[in-house]
Amino acid sequence: xxxxxxxxxxxxxxxxxxxxxxxxxxxxxxxxxxxxxxxxxxxxxxxxxxxxxxxxxxxxxxxxxxxxxxxxxxxxxxxxxxxxxxxxxxxxxxxxxxxxxxxxxxxxxxxxxxxx
Numbered sequence: 827x828x829x830x831x832x833x834x835x836x837x838x839x840x841x842x843x844x845x846x847x848x849x850x851x852x853x854x855x856x857x858x859x860x861x862x863x864x865x866x867x868x869x870x871x872x873x874x875x876x877x878x879x880x881x882x883x884x885x886x887x888x889x890x891x892x893x894x895x896x897x898x899x900x901x902x903x904x905x906x907x908x909x910x911x912x913x914x915x916x917x918x919x920x921x922x923x924x925x926x927x928x929x930x931x932x933x934x935x936x937x938x939x940x941x942x
Contacts, residue, residue: 883921886917886920886921887921890914890917890918890921893910893913893914893917894914896910897910897911897914
């Protein structure tokens with residue numbers, strides 16, 4: 827059987843069908859990506875809240891206390907005093923990033939706002 831001179835299926839019709847299929851695939855991919863991102867965020871938040879986040883806050887508070895003690899060993903305005911003051915400030919901001927305005931409300935996802 828020989829090929830007909832004029833095909834019965836035109837590329838225009840196929841292009842439209844393929845594009846519609848592609849659109850559906852992209853829409854599904856966006857939905858899948860949204861679900862995956864949500865699950866990752868929930869898992870990380872849960873992990874941080876349950877263990878690492880609280881440990882990090884406790885560690886930061888200990889570091890702040892130690893830095894404040896060390897800062898008192900240097901005259902105010904000196905290089906070391908200023909350096910330690912800056913470190914204390916950064917650690918306090920990082921520590922506060924874990925807590926909302928309400929005491930006891932742990933919000934580990936805020937950590938990304940304070941990457942130093």
